[in-house]
Amino acid sequence: MSEQVKYDAPTVEQEIEVISTYHLEEAASHVVPKGGFDYMAGGSGKEFTLKRNDSAWDKKGILPRVLANVENPDTSTSIFEHDLKVPFIMAPIAAHGLAHATKEAGTARGISEFGGTIMSISAYSGATFEEIDKGLNGNPRWFQIYMSKDEEMNKNILDEAKQDGATAIILTADATLSGNRERDITNKFVYPFGMPIVSRYLTGSGENMSLNNIYAQSKQKIEPSDVKFIAEYSGLPVFVKGIQTPEDALLAIGAGASGVWVSNHGGRQLDNAPGSFETLEAISKAVAGQVPIVFDSGVRRGEHIFKALASGADIIAVGRPVLFGLALGGYKGVKSVLEYFETDLKRVMQLAGTQTIEDVKNAQLFDMK
Amino acid sequence: MSEQVKYDAPTVEQEIEVISTYHLEEAASHVVPKGGFDYMAGGSGKEFTLKRNDSAWDKKGILPRVLANVENPDTSTSIFEHDLKVPFIMAPIAAHGLAHATKEAGTARGISEFGGTIMSISAYSGATFEEIDKGLNGNPRWFQIYMSKDEEMNKNILDEAKQDGATAIILTADATLSGNRERDITNKFVYPFGMPIVSRYLTGSGENMSLNNIYAQSKQKIEPSDVKFIAEYSGLPVFVKGIQTPEDALLAIGAGASGVWVSNHGGRQLDNAPGSFETLEAISKAVAGQVPIVFDSGVRRGEHIFKALASGADIIAVGRPVLFGLALGGYKGVKSVLEYFETDLKRVMQLAGTQTIEDVKNAQLFDMK
Amino acid sequence: MSEQVKYDAPTVEQEIEVISTYHLEEAASHVVPKGGFDYMAGGSGKEFTLKRNDSAWDKKGILPRVLANVENPDTSTSIFEHDLKVPFIMAPIAAHGLAHATKEAGTARGISEFGGTIMSISAYSGATFEEIDKGLNGNPRWFQIYMSKDEEMNKNILDEAKQDGATAIILTADATLSGNRERDITNKFVYPFGMPIVSRYLTGSGENMSLNNIYAQSKQKIEPSDVKFIAEYSGLPVFVKGIQTPEDALLAIGAGASGVWVSNHGGRQLDNAPGSFETLEAISKAVAGQVPIVFDSGVRRGEHIFKALASGADIIAVGRPVLFGLALGGYKGVKSVLEYFETDLKRVMQLAGTQTIEDVKNAQLFDMK
C-alpha cells in the first residue's frame, strides 16, 4: 500500500490573479502531484453528482434589475455570535497538505489575512490545532468531527476542539464510509502524511492509509443521539452536515442541531445524487427559519453565492477553489481567492439590484426551462 | 456465409480489479474478437435504446440520507423458494463462448463461487446442460426458452431443462425476430460454434449461422396460450421476458405467468424504444405486487440496482458486465464482477440510509428535471 | 453565374446493401459532385429544422409489445384508387439528375421494379414525362406542380400531367420563394441541366439557373382559390403540400383539397420551423379523418414510418434516401432502398406487436421526456 515514497507538495507563496476558479483548477492540476490533485478535484462514481453540482446552477437564472438605487453593495452578515464581512466561509476539507506544504496552517493564514470570515477545521487535518492556530491568529473557527467508534475518543476530540476555540461543531453525517472514488482507486491513492487529530483513534497515523481504510475505522452508524451527545457534551451549536432532504433537515433539528449544513460532500460520496443546489429550496422551506442553513458543494462564482442565498441559504461554504488557491500561492493565494469571491459577489449584487444580503435573500430567481 | 474460420476466444482465468463496469467493456473490447465483441456490446438500429438504457438512470437521483442508523447493510432477499444473498442474478445471454473459451460453464462456476444467486441459462447456450452443471455445482438456475415452431421440440427442451434442475422458465417474448443489428450486419457476424440446446430444431447446429437465421427458425407467433402451455407442461413458474408496458404485464399474468420480466433485451431488439428503466415504475404500479418483477437492461452500477429496486423491481438481472468479466478473467472474472456489484450496492445502501432491501424498495427517488 | 461547365453525375447501376440510410448519405457524398450533393442533402439557414426533422423522432418512443400473436406483418394499405403493398411512396423531389445520369427515369424504374407504390413527379424534373414513363412502366404516379404566374401555363402543365396519367396533383404551397440555402449560396450552385416541364414558363431552360431565380419566376402568391382552380380544372384530387398547422390543414380542405400533405420541405424552406413530425399529431386531430394525410420530411427508418402512422399519417413519403440510393446504384439502388424500408418497417411492426397498418395506426407511442 505504501507506494508513495515522497509527495512533493507546492511551496510557492504569492498573490494570484483569479480570472475564474475554473482556471485555478486547471492551473492547480499542473503543480499538484496527480494523486493529490485527483483526490482533491475528483468525485465518486462517474462523477455525475460532481458535474451536476456545477450544472445545477444553470437551472436558475439571476435577473438583472435596474433603477434599483444600488451602489457599493454591502456583503456583511452574521451567524451566531460572529459578524462576518462576507456571507461565505471556508468549508471543512481534509488534508490541505496535498495542496501545499504549509497545510491547513497556510489556509488559516490566508483566511486570517482576508478577515471577517470563519475557518472550518477538518478532523482529517494534516496540521495540528497548534499549527493552525498560528495561521488563524485569533480568527473564528468551527470544528468538523468525524466520529470515532469509541465515545471517549469523541469526548477527547471535542474537548480539544473546544479548548482550541471552536465556536461550533460540524458533524459529518454523509461520510459513514467512503464514496466510490474511481480516481483514487485508479491512482491507488493513500495519504502521504498523518492526521494528528484523528490519529488517536486510528490504527496508524493516517499516513499511507487510504480514505476507505480511515473511514472504516471511523463510526459508521450515525444516529440522532449522536447529535444530542455532541451538543450536550460540547455545549456548542452543532451543524449536521450532508443534509439533502427536508426530512433529514427536520430530523437533525429535532435531534438538537443548531444548524443545517446542506451538502453532498462536493459530489464525493453518493454518486447519482442530485446537484446540491437542486435540493436547497425545498430544505429551506421545510426549515422555515428555525435554524441557519449553511450551503456547500459546487460553489465557484459570485453568481453561485447569490443563487444559494436567494434560495434560502444563510452562509455559503467554499472549498476546493480555496485549496487550489493554496496550491498556487500558499496563504497569499488563499487570500486572492477569497478576495475574488468578494469582488465577484459584489458585482453580481450590483447588477442584480441588491444592496444587502437581505436583499439577495429576497431576490427572485428565473426558472430556466 | 461461413467466413469465420477460427474464433479465438480469450482463455485467461484471473481475478480482475473492477473500477467500473464501463472500464470492463473497454478492456473486453481489446481481448474479444471484434465480431464477438460487437455482438455482445451492440444494440439495434442507431442504438438509441441501448444508450437510453444507460441515460435513463440519470432521470432519477438517489437522495443521500443521514442520521439513519445504518451500518453494514443487508443485501439479502428471496424469490420463490430461493434465499439470495444479493438482489441480483445472472441474466440469460446467448453464446458466452464469444467471451471466453469456457463458455457458459465458466460463467456458471463464477456464479457458484460467488454463491447466493441464480444463473439464467439461455436456450442459445453454446455449452450443454452437463457442462454448465459442472460449473454451477448445485447452485440454482432458471431456464430461458426460445420456442420452436414444433410443440414436441418445446416439450423436449422443457423436459430437459426441468431434469437439469431449472426452478423457473423464462419465456423470451420480445425476440420473435432479430432486431436490426447494424454492427452484426456490418461485420457479417455468424456464431462461431453450435448451440446444443436449440440445435435440435434448427437446420444446422447454430455454427456459422446468423442470429437472423436462427430467429427465423424459431417460433415468431408468441401468444398468451404459450405461457399457459409452458406453465402447465413444466409445472414451473414462468416469467414472460420483454415486458415494457403495464398492458403486457397484466396480459402475461392473466395468461398464467408467475413473474414479470421487465426488459428491452438490452437495447438489442426494437430500437427507438424507451430506456427499460423508464418503463418500470408504471409496470410496477399495474402489477401491484401480484407477482414478482425481475428487471434488466442497462444495469451497470450499484446505483442502478438501487434505483430499480426503489422503482418496483424485486430482482435485478445483470448481463453484459458479467460477460465482460468472463472475457477478462474467466470464472474468476465473473466472481470479481459479482463482488463489485455487491460492494457497490452496499455502499449505495449505506449512503442512502437504507439498511435492508425492503428499505431500498421504500426509498424515494429524486426526479431529475 | 454559369460557372459549372460539366456536371459528372454518377452512372453506376447496382444493388446496394443498405445498413442504414444515414450510411447511404455518407456514401453518396463521395460519389455525387459537391454542389449537387449539398443541394440534395442541405437545408436552409443554420439547418436547425433539417436536424430537428431527425431529432424530433426521438421525442416519441415505440413500445415493444409481446404475446401479440403477430407473424409476418402485413404492410399493405391503400389511398384513393390505389392498393399499395407498403404505406410509403416516393416524395416529389427536383432534379434527380444531380444524383444519377438516368435522372427521374432511373428513379421511376427502381420504383416500378419494387412495385406497389406511387411515384411523385416534380415539376422541376430534369427528365421529360416521356422519359419517366419508360421507367415507370405503368406504375401509378402523382404530379407535383410549382405554379406559373401565367394561368394558361398552369392549365397547359396540368393537361400534360393528366395526359401522362397522374392520378393526383400535389400543390407545393410552402415554396413561394427559396429558403435560405446557405450551402447553395456558398457553392454558387446552379442547376447543371434544364427542367423540361417548367421551362415553358421560365426565361431559360433551368440550366445554369439558381433555385432562387427559378422560384422568382414561379407564382409566389398561392391562395385558396388556386386549390379550387387545380381541383376543378384537373378533376383530380389535390394535395396541399407544406402543411404544418391545423389551421392550414382546415384551410386547405375548405379550399377543396382532397388530401393534406404534412411537410416542411425537408427543412429546406423556413428554418427555425419545428420538426415536421412534431406538427403531425395536432394536424391529424384537426383533420379528423376528413381526408387522407401524407407525411414527409425526415423519414429515414422503419421506426419513423411507424411513428408517423401511429401519429395520424396515412401515407409516408420518402425522399432523400431514395435519391442517395439512385446515386449509389441507379434504379437498382432505388429498389434496394425501398426494400430496406419495407424490411425495416416489417421488423418494427413485428416487435411492436402490430400485424397490420391499421394496428400501427392504433399503436400508442411513448412520450420521451
Next chain:
Amino acid sequence: MSEQVKYDAPTVEQEIEVISTYHLEEAASHVVPKGGFDYMAGGSGKEFTLKRNDSAWDKKGILPRVLANVENPDTSTSIFEHDLKVPFIMAPIAAHGLAHATKEAGTARGISEFGGTIMSISAYSGATFEEIDKGLNGNPRWFQIYMSKDEEMNKNILDEAKQDGATAIILTADATLSGNRERDITNKFVYPFGMPIVSRYLTGSGENMSLNNIYAQSKQKIEPSDVKFIAEYSGLPVFVKGIQTPEDALLAIGAGASGVWVSNHGGRQLDNAPGSFETLEAISKAVAGQVPIVFDSGVRRGEHIFKALASGADIIAVGRPVLFGLALGGYKGVKSVLEYFETDLKRVMQLAGTQTIEDVKNAQLFDMK
C-alpha cells in the same frame, strides 16, 4: 496599463457577401486585433448569457404558413415620429473604432446609405458628434447616455446630444459597473483611443483606460428620478435600456420612460441571466402597449427579428453583426449587413405567411419542448 502601443483597425471599404452573420463574426476575428475582437464579441463570466442569448431563440419555432396570399412582404413600420422601412435599427455600441478606422462615422454612413432606419449613438463613441453627423447625413439618431456622477455634466451632454438632433435618449441602466469580462481581463484590454463625448467627466480621455475604470467614473446609483430628470431636462422621449423583468418595465414607465428597451447588454453584464428573448414575452404582457418596446441581445437572423416581433417587440436593435460588417467592409459592409437582415426578414415573412409587420406581431410561435 498602457500596454497597447498601436491598434491597427481595419481600413478596407467594400461590399461584403453575407451568408450568415455567424460567418461574419468568424471572418471579423481574422481582421480585427485580438483585444478589440474579444471586447466586441465577448460576454461576461463563463458567457452563459451570451450563448443563451443565441440558444434561447430555439425555444420558439416559427410555423410555416401556406395559402396565405402573401407576396413581396412589407417590412415598413414606425416609431414615434419616424417612418422606417424596416423594423430594426442600430443598437448603441461603444468604440466602433475597434472594428474600423472610420469609427462611428463609418457605421453612420452605412446606415445612411441603407436608409429608413435609426442610428443609436453611444456616449462611449470614439468619434465626435460632428464626425458621426457627416456619415449620418441627416438620418435619424437616438443618443445613449452613460450618466456622470456630476449633474451639470449630464445636462451638458444632453444639451449637446439634443443639439446634434437626437430624437430620443436611451438611458443605460444595466451597466452601473462592468460585467465580469474574463476575455478582457485575460487580454488586459484597454481602449486604444479616447471617447470625446464622455471624456469631459473622465480623468483621462478614455484612451488606455479599461472599461472597469471608465464605468467606475460613471454614475452607479441609477434611480427612477434619473429617468424623470432626463425626460424633463431634454424634453425627449426616454428609453430605459436593460429591462429584463416586468417589474422594472413598469417601474421605468412609472418614472416617465416613453419606451422600454429589453436587453441584457448582449450578455456582457450579469452572467447567469436568462437569454434576453426568454424575458420578452412576460415584459410585453406587462407593458400591454403603454409604450413601445425595443428589443436587443442576440439578434443574428431574420428569424430572430420575426420571433421578437411576434413576442411583443416593436423595434429590434442589432449590434455586433453590424460592427462585424464595419470591420470587414467599412460603411459598405455596414450596408451589406443591413441589407442581409432586410432580405432575410422578408423571406421569413413570406414563408411564415405574413404580409406586414402587424401580421408578424400577430403570428403564433411554436413552443419547442
